[in-house]
Amino acid sequence: MTGQTYNPNQAEAIATLDGPLLVLSGAGTGKTRVLTARLAEILRQHRAYPSQILAVTFTNKAATEMRHRVEAMVGEDARDLWLGTFHGIAAKILRRHAALMQLTANFTILDPDDQNRVMKQCLRELGIDEKLTKPRYFLGIIDRWKDSGYSPDQVPVGEKNNRLVEMAGKSSTVSHLDVYRLYQNRLRQIDACDFGDLLLMVVEIFKNNRTVLESYQNKFRYIMVDEFQDTNRIQYYFLRLLTEYNKNLCCVGDDDQSIYGWRGAEITNILNFEKDFPKAKTIRLEQNYRSTKHILGAASSLIAKNGRRLGKSLWTEFDTGEKVKIVTLEDNRAESAWVAEVIDTRQNEQKPLSEVAILVRTSSQTRGFEESLSYRAIPYRVYGGLRFYERQEIRDVIAYLRLIHHPADDLAFERIINLPKRGIGDTTFEALRARARAEESSMIEASRNLVGMTQSGAILSGDNHDSKDVKPAARRALLKFLQSYGLWQERMASDSPLEFLTFLLHDSGYQAMWEAELGIEKESRLENLRELERAMRDFTSIAEFLDHVALVMDTINDSSRQQVSIMTLHSSKGLEFDTVFLPGWEEQLFPHSNALHDGQDGLEEERRLAYVGLTRARKLAVVSWVKRRQVYDQFLDRFPSRFLREIPAEHCLMETIIDGEVFVTDSPRSEMNLGSQTVAGSGGTPSLVQSNKQSAIGSSLSMAVGDRVSHKMFGVGVIRVKDGSHLTVDFGGDFGVKKLIDAYVKKID
DNA sequence: CGCCCCGTGATTTTT
């Protein structure tokens, strides 16, 4: 770890405590290090075998890091720890008892893309217009239900999300719950479960099988949970079941950093903890070992505006440090260019790039920074963007592996049956699907039956069924594919994972397909296939590899590399950097307009997000907002985030950048209060043209006369008229906005 | 069956 002092007495004192324990503390107080120390301590004292300890982290990355740190303290012993995310742990348990949930031990874990495909099929079957109500919408509701611990039969009557589905024109008889039921049936048919099922099913097994539950209750002597504020109901339920008798649970968390309310996380879990574990000791850590006084002061004042908090006050012995910078820029292009420039300059002052992060509110903001950093040849890495295993070519190969490993995986079949082109198109595919449904079999089986092939690969004579549906050419192509498939299955069983992958890439013609490509993509696609082969080295079986892919979804992190980190505020949780850039602090973006629909709770969660962002910084935090931001194809006027005004003047320094020149303002507060201020000319001294304070703050945007508006976010708008003054227009909510604007524009003319 | 052209909608946040 880089040079941060930690009070070892404190960590070790907590490490030796037994019994239910709640460590409640603020950002940068070393919560994770307390857990790590505790793990090492238990192992050192031989109070439990590694396999008797369960430690749950929020991300896989955190789990890997914790494992390394514990290894450094106690060596090999750390290897058998049950250390991972809730989902990773649940998957491990579920594989052992899959039969209890009518799954085979090889069941597939669906990724979001697969989920979407299954849902599309369901909607089509139910006659739901997927344009009107999108698959993702239903998946979102189902996920929330799973987070709350509801299987289809357990969704309470009158649950707020269980409405009738909107139907175009006609009245609807289909409820959201009906969609959920059908979706689960489909998953069972293809021997698959989605992410949310992992925990739900394990809890289900625990509830219905006393012996299984007891075996795990006896097994785990120590259970630890990091980021406890972000556990949802099903996760908490899982913990409660496991600790029914042996209440040796230790949770660490911070209510001020709860940023996953939308995913069902409940701060009330922290309150329940003291109720469910009456003997629990609560420990508070308030000394911050991360940030300077200015950064901590800014963050603390900001979070103090929240009403619903347990309350704590952080302090630090660190220096005052630099004030938080609040920077005003012309537009988002200027913003990304300026951030890159500052990073460049600081890099020349020997500041390491691995200590710089750009934290954004939405992932769409990352693109601009990628461009500006590339322009200056500054290396960067986008976390949580398009991840390695989500790339098209990688997903294709994984589909091959999935299908060979698990013939019932119809989604994998669908993806690769005609990739590369084998002359098996939509018509043949639909015929196969119909047949599979009628026979209640997998697509592979249905294909075999169609061409008259037995499981062992023998061809039966007189295989002429369905000849009117599938033409001889397609039939031949299918037969050829099935013969290859048989060979692949044999080779997968006998070869090492790497050998097999290399063989498969050639034999399937998949690699040749990309080699024949002409576009600019070709090289990077082939390079990614090489990367996949490299990754495959670390695995002893294909099954192990597939679980890794489904659950970890990322390549090995190389934190040693000198590169700037770009990520969303959400994924920055638990991390820290010397320098943190926080762009896009504008109303509508941060706090995000959608979050504000959830009223005060929504706003407070956004504020916690801002708090998380600021407290990632050790030495310097740079917040910025822009006056104009490009959304799709148009530039829109923006107003500074209310959070900017919540940072006290004594902790910040305000700058306005115009054409690359820096202006420091004496009374920046007033400048920001006048949200719709514009600057005359380009390059001169800033001067106030006109403002409309009423509409400037809060939920307004301004648009130029004649602007086309086509987004639901523009519930309230401001039209700028020719002399530079503003006119506020309330559009009263949502759609039909364009029409209204057209009407107003006419009036003004 | 497979390719190409056009029209439309998209952006919260994630294990």
Next chain:
DNA sequence: TCACGGGGCG
């Protein structure tokens, strides 16, 4: 602006 899906044609 861009990515994806549907429709039409060779």
